Amino acid sequence: MGEIDEMPNLVVDANIQSALADFELPTELGFGRVLVPVMYRCDYADGVWQSGHLGALEPLSISPAAKVLQYGHQVFEGLKAYKTGLNAPQLFRPEMNAQRLASSAERIDMPCVSTAHFMQAVEAVVKVCDAFIPTESGQSLYLRPYIMGTEADLGLGRSDTYTFIVLASPSEIIQKGTMKVLIERERSRVAIGGTGDVKLGSNYTAGIASARRANEQGFNQSIWLDPESRKMIEELSGMNFFAVIDGELHTPALLGSILPGITRDSIVQLAFAMGYKVxxxxxxxxxxxxxxxxxQCREVFACGTAAVITPISEFGEYDGTRYPLAEPEGIITAELKGALVDIQEGRAADNFGWAHPVIG
Ligand SMILES: Cc1ncc(COP(=O)(O)O)c(C=O)c1O
Structure with a gap:
């Protein structure tokens, strides 16, 4: 569909101050577990996005027959607002999340949210959550924008009504330290010509059983191979992949079945600027x-908004074979992570124009 919507009005609901009055940041944040009790919500009906509401975090009332509940008709994004040593919070390349959400929506025939509308919603949430953005390095306000089809109709097809929501979760990096990764040789996450290059909730559901089997064998995650030959590395369930081979940086090409990660793109640009061959x-x-x-390969790492850059210490197979990395927290991984995080957290000059301060 992909139509450009008019910018909806933003209404600030009266219940928001009482919702925030008693909220305090817990000492243990984890990732995505703590929610600031506010949300942005905008409904789509009669072919247009209606007024957007910034209000208290509340349960949703939708029909049990809603398309999102029947067919997983949902797309989402993940981005972070940082406030480490900064007066104003800053987002990292948020327009790219807006564009990717629009591509995801278009892929499943949903009305997209324009970049201006996305930015209005995300910035409104960041501003109202300002006091709850954690300030230690590695911490941030994780933002979860999503769109879902809400029409009550068991027939398969597009929805007439949608809801766009933005949630906010003060969070830490998803995986601290290094991680062990199971090579998933039996199952595939996506199909050729499928939806691997967009961000649908249903893509992630396809990886849950594999993640559990990986955890049961002592791994943190599975790594996916291409669905055709089952030989080529694709990505992890929520992260892209890099290997340092003979001092060069290698990453799977974007051939249509993996997500074009914003962190991946940033690392490619940073590494190139630092003089590495990519x-x-x-x-x-x-x-x-x-x-x-x-x-020849001593360092490999995964990357993404939630993971930032997480070194992989070991690959493994279901049959118990293990492949430990010589330098899981090696020099190149550390150098790239330092450069990326320094821009995200506002310590380094932003020569790429990636930081997006949220003022006021
Ligand atoms: C499947 C998948 N690959 C890669 C990534 C990394 O993308 P980004 O760097 O934009 O967060 C994500 C996270 O969104 C993901 O879900």
Whole structure:
């Protein structure tokens, strides 16, 4: 569909101050567990987005027959507002999240939210949550914008009504330290020509059972291979992938089945500016495992908004074979992470124009 909507009015509901009055940040944040008790909500009906509301976080009332409940008719985003050592909170490349949400919506025939509307909603939430943005390095306000089809109709097809919501969760990095990754050789997350390059809730549901099997075997996550040959590395369930091979940075090319991560794109640009050779190509898992064995590949890492840059300490197979990395927290991984986080948290000059301060 992909029509451009008029900018909806923003209404601030009277219940918002009482919702925030008793809220305090807990000492243990974790990731995505704590919600600031406010939300932005905008409903789509009669072909237009209606007024947007910034109000108290409340349960939703939707029909049990809503399309989102029947067919997972939902798209979402994840981005962070940082306030470490900064007076005003800042977002990191939020327009890219807006554009990706629009692509995701278009892919499943949902009305998209314009970049201006997305920014209005996200900025309104950040401003009202200002006092609850944690300020230690590694902490931030994780924002979760999403759109879902709410029409009560069991027939398969687009919805006549939608709801766009933005939630806010003071959070830490999702995975502290390094992680162990299980190579998923049996199942696939996406199909060729499918929806792997957009952000649908249903893509993530497809990975839940694999993640559980990985956890049961002592791994933090699974890594997905391409659905055709089952040989080429794609990505993790919520993170893109990089390997440092002979001092060069290699990452799977964007061939349509993996998510074009904003962190991935930022790392490619940063690494290039730092003088590293960056190669975007198909990476054969078995070749990479051999290179890990020979010491040609000593560092690999995953990246994403939630993960930032998380080093991988070990790959493993279901049969118990393990492939430990020689330098899981190696120099190049640390250098890239430092450069990225310094821009996100406002310590370094933002030569790329990525920071987006939220003023007022
Ligand atoms: C499947 C998948 N790959 C990669 C990423 C990393 O994307 P980004 O860096 O934009 O957060 C995410 C997170 O959104 C993801 O869900």
């Amino acid at each position: 190669v975007e190509r198909s990476i054969n898992i078995d070749t990479l495992l051999a290179q890990i064995g020979s010491g």
